[in-house]
Amino acid sequence: MTELTRKDFVSDQIVRWCPGCGDYAILAQVQKLLPELGIPREKIVFVSGIGCSSRFPYYMNNYGVHSIHGRAVPIATGLKMAHPDLNVWVITGDGDGLSIGGNHFIHLMRRNVDLNIILFNNRIYGLTKGQYSPTSPQGLKTKSSPMGSLEQPLNPIAIAIGAEATFVARTIDGHLKHMAQVLERAAKHKGTSFVEIYQNCVIFNDGAFKYAADAATRPDNVVELEHGKPLIFGKKRDKGVRLNGLEPEIVSLATVSEKEILVHNETAPPSLAYLFSQMHHPHLPEPIGVFRSLERPTYDAQVQAQVDTAIQLKGQGDLHKLFYDADTWQVPQV
Amino acid sequence: MTEPKFLTYQDVSSVIIRFVGDSGDGMQLTGTQFTDTSAVYGNDISTLPDYPSEIRAPSGTLAGVSGFQVNFSSEDILTPGDAPQVLVAMNPAALKTNLGDLELGGTLIVNTDAFTEGNLKKAGYPHNPLEDGSLAGYQIHLVPLTSLNRTALHQIEGLANKDIDRCQNFFALGITFWLFDRPLTTSLKWIQDKFGKQPKIAQANKLALQAGYDYAENASLFQTRYQIKPAHLPAGTYRKITGNEALAYGLVTVASKGNKPILYCSYPITPATDILHTLAALKHFNVRTFQAEDEIAAIGAAIGAAFGGAFAVSGTSGPGIALKSEGINLAVALELPLVVVDVQRGGPSTGLPTKPEQADLLQVMFGRHGESPVPVIAPATPSDCFNVAIEAFRLAVRAMTPVFILSDGYLANSAEPWLIPNPDDIAPIVVEHATAPNSETGFLPYLRDPETLSRPWAIPGTPGLEHRIGGLAKQPMTGNVSYHPTENEQMNHERAAKIAKLADFIPEQTLIGPPSGDVLVVSWGSTFGAVHSAITQLHATGRAISHAHLRYLNPFPRNLGAMMSGFERIIVPEMNLGQMLFILRSHCTSHRNFIPISKIQGRPFTIRELVEKLTAILEERP
Numbered sequence A: 001m002t003e004l005t006r007k008d009f010v011s012d013q014i015v016r017w018c019p020g021c022g023d024y025a026i027l028a029q030v031q032k033l034l035p036e037l038g039i040p041r042e043k044i045v046f047v048s049g050i051g052c053s054s055r056f057p058y059y060m061n062n063y064g065v066h067s068i069h070g071r072a073v074p075i076a077t078g079l080k081m082a083h084p085d086l087n088v089w090v091i092t093g094d095g096d097g098l099s100i101g102g103n104h105f106i107h108l109m110r111r112n113v114d115l116n117i118i119l120f121n122n123r124i125y126g127l128t129k130g131q132y133s134p135t136s137p138q139g140l141k142t143k144s145s146p147m148g149s150l151e152q153p154l155n156p157i158a159i160a161i162g163a164e165a166t167f168v169a170r171t172i173d174g175h176l177k178h179m180a181q182v183l184e185r186a187a188k189h190k191g192t193s194f195v196e197i198y199q200n201c202v203i204f205n206d207g208a209f210k211y212a213a214d215a216a217t218r219p220d221n222v223v224e225l226e227h228g229k230p231l232i233f234g235k236k237r238d239k240g241v242r243l244n245g246l247e248p249e250i251v252s253l254a255t256v257s258e259k260e261i262l263v264h265n266e267t268a269p270p271s272l273a274y275l276f277s278q279m280h281h282p283h284l285p286e287p288i289g290v291f292r293s294l295e296r297p298t299y300d301a302q303v304q305a306q307v308d309t310a311i312q313l314k315g316q317g318d319l320h321k322l323f324y325d326a327d328t329w330q331v332p333q334v
Numbered sequence B: 001m002t003e004p005k006f007l008t009y010q011d012v013s014s015v016i017i018r019f020v021g022d023s024g025d026g027m028q029l030t031g032t033q034f035t036d037t038s039a040v041y042g043n044d045i046s047t048l049p050d051y052p053s054e055i056r057a058p059s060g061t062l063a064g065v066s067g068f069q070v071n072f073s074s075e076d077i078l079t080p081g082d083a084p085q086v087l088v089a090m091n092p093a094a095l096k097t098n099l100g101d102l103e104l105g106g107t108l109i110v111n112t113d114a115f116t117e118g119n120l121k122k123a124g125y126p127h128n129p130l131e132d133g134s135l136a137g138y139q140i141h142l143v144p145l146t147s148l149n150r151t152a153l154h155q156i157e158g159l160a161n162k163d164i165d166r167c168q169n170f171f172a173l174g175i176t177f178w179l180f181d182r183p184l185t186t187s188l189k190w191i192q193d194k195f196g197k198q199p200k201i202a203q204a205n206k207l208a209l210q211a212g213y214d215y216a217e218n219a220s221l222f223q224t225r226y227q228i229k230p231a232h233l234p235a236g237t238y239r240k241i242t243g244n245e246a247l248a249y250g251l252v253t254v255a256s257k258g259n260k261p262i263l264y265c266s267y268p269i270t271p272a273t274d275i276l277h278t279l280a281a282l283k284h285f286n287v288r289t290f291q292a293e294d295e296i297a298a299i300g301a302a303i304g305a306a307f308g309g310a311f312a313v314s315g316t317s318g319p320g321i322a323l324k325s326e327g328i329n330l331a332v333a334l335e336l337p338l339v340v341v342d343v344q345r346g347g348p349s350t351g352l353p354t355k356p357e358q359a360d361l362l363q364v365m366f367g368r369h370g371e372s373p374v375p376v377i378a379p380a381t382p383s384d385c386f387n388v389a390i391e392a393f394r395l396a397v398r399a400m401t402p403v404f405i406l407s408d409g410y411l412a413n414s415a416e417p418w419l420i421p422n423p424d425d426i427a428p429i430v431v432e433h434a435t436a437p438n439s440e441t442g443f444l445p446y447l448r449d450p451e452t453l454s455r456p457w458a459i460p461g462t463p464g465l466e467h468r469i470g471g472l473a474k475q476p477m478t479g480n481v482s483y484h485p486t487e488n489e490q491m492n493h494e495r496a497a498k499i500a501k502l503a504d505f506i507p508e509q510t511l512i513g514p515p516s517g518d519v520l521v522v523s524w525g526s527t528f529g530a531v532h533s534a535i536t537q538l539h540a541t542g543r544a545i546s547h548a549h550l551r552y553l554n555p556f557p558r559n560l561g562a563m564m565s566g567f568e569r570i571i572v573p574e575m576n577l578g579q580m581l582f583i584l585r586s587h588c589t590s591h592r593n594f595i596p597i598s599k600i601q602g603r604p605f606t607i608r609e610l611v612e613k614l615t616a617i618l619e620e621r622p
């Protein structure tokens, strides 16, 4: 097999996102990552729903389905059940994945189907031209909320943790190096890998993540989670996050010993990851990186295992036996 | 044993018996046991379970009554029968709700112990009907069933009264076995298989069955004992099967004959759920079942599985179809083969969850946005569900399309003898997946086969055929997104033509009776048994009337229009308010004289009501 390159994953379709949209960076990063995974191109499938991000599969040169609003997850689940050896990716957005497809989202997490789901979170409806989304901050003024959105935003990371996801991560479209690392880890994780990407919509919600995406302000507004390492951040890496009772707080390393700083553990019980998920700008640095990563049997492998076990116990199904497995009676020839 | 004084034996060709009681009384089991014994004895059988949608309504109430009707016969029968001739009523509520159906002069067996003041009140009886003479028109047999059963089972040590009373349905069954001269062996064996691990319970049930039988023999309960000889069905080996079982077995056969895994995706819904249960236990046939989080996820998973090259099915009832519509339309646009099973129930909304109706026809035909042609086929009898499941996949794979199966709650739960087919005689389901590019410019996912007009089925994992498909409008051949006006129009025409072309593939419509004349009755789906029996009766009285029963509802058989043109009047009996009639009218626009026979009571047609209505229509024009 000849080595695959980035170009092998670029389709002949013209990319139609708005110039400057954060989606471009994610597409480029995924196209760069795939050849490195050593998976044959024909085994890779991208499934999406509806929304700006969901055009993604058309721009990839492998198998793909651009489906209907909110339903990429069940389609990918069925595909994986039928064909467990495929490498399946779901591309979704905050509206597609958390609003209309919210139910499927949680059930995917708890089932732990072996696929990767990337949620482009731009906190707005782009394709329908700028209504507030389930992740929009309260008070956001949009065409459908001229006096400000009334709704408490959904926290996708917290939901994923609550639904017992085995891999939960967050990254930022403008932070290429970090995105590459997170996506690679997601791709290599066995089970459902959930990655939220802060994605800038230049048209309807420009700058929503400026605090985190901007290289100049990022070190002070974001803390990169690393397994086994303390939560230290700041341009000069002089600040840390300490637990005060059940509340995380920012402390200066000038006055507080590093030993008191919270240490990340990806395999800890979910309460730790949940606590991180509740850290929001501007009160606390917003965590990016892998919140949780643990091993649990995957749904598709267990589905296959049940089929194998059934065959082992009962032998390969025999129609004749099945049909006759009841009280039968003969009607003689007359 | 004392021989009753005037015991006579009488041969009868068929009997309809109905067991009714509280939902906790085990009437479904009793009916099933009676059916199994009669089937194994060689009678033709047809059953109609009738149970409340509540799992356990308060005991003794009218809402909690559960019933099971069996028609068993020495002749070929096609329906569970119109009115029962024998009614076994375990309590006042059961008597009250079912007495109206019992034939005048029919046999009534009543558990008098259950006619307490409390139960009478719950059933709304101001006086005890057993004492006020209101049952004078029936042959009534008063049996203190609970106490007789307790006395009989008294000898088994360590059994609580509660456990003893649970066996009283077998006591009642024993009485009916004696009355109709049935052997006890089939039920005794069943009890042993079922309760083998609980020897006391097994012993109790066996004893109750025997005690009921002996009681009927010794107590001179009946003056006549009936004999129903085995039926002369076509030679072969038979078993009993319900529509849902037959459908599940058909799907398993599809997996085996097509050499592919089958993925059944479903959200539990009455009356379709038994298909999920049956298939979940058959994983060794390479069956996978997916109990989805909702109806929408179920169709989604089926679409994903079809894209992945599996045989995908999503089974549900009418409310589920409504939720799946958008997903089905995606399958229409993607042009992927899959089967959607609609086990119809009474609607609209939650409607009558446990009762049958045929009112989803227009929904499956037209209930999606855009131009969305989908083939529809309907089984005629419970065992026909087996054939229809296989046929649905043949159509789906041939035309690369979702296909609807329209079953209903009656077919689903009703049982009949099934002449067990030889699996080797069933033709394989041939699937040819694309393996190589189909044009000089590479793989074109929507390049159509000139004969079937369908697109190739290329599945992920096939090198060189990587392609993207989606729900947006497409360019012909490439499938690339295109909003071009004429390209969109062309794709709509192509999809319609592809489905219409199935008419060349399916068999021509047949009829019984004269090929032309005054009246043609056109029926479809589960009404077959009642309509066919009614027509047979009318023929026996010399009436000229023809009958065509449709299996293929979309597209129609190619000769149907011409066939209908040969008749002056078309009568369409259906369990809705005229949906098939509506479609036939637009199919045969030259025809003006359509007459509906509608029934929408959550109950199948009876033969008698059809005979009466058809006779009246025939007599309008002597």
Ligand code: SF4
Residues within 6 Å of the ligand: A016, A017, A018, A020, A021, A022, A023, A052, A053, A122, A126, A127, A200, A201, A202, A203, A204
């Ligand atoms: S509307 Fe926003 S999210 Fe959509 S393509 Fe344009 S910039 Fe990107």
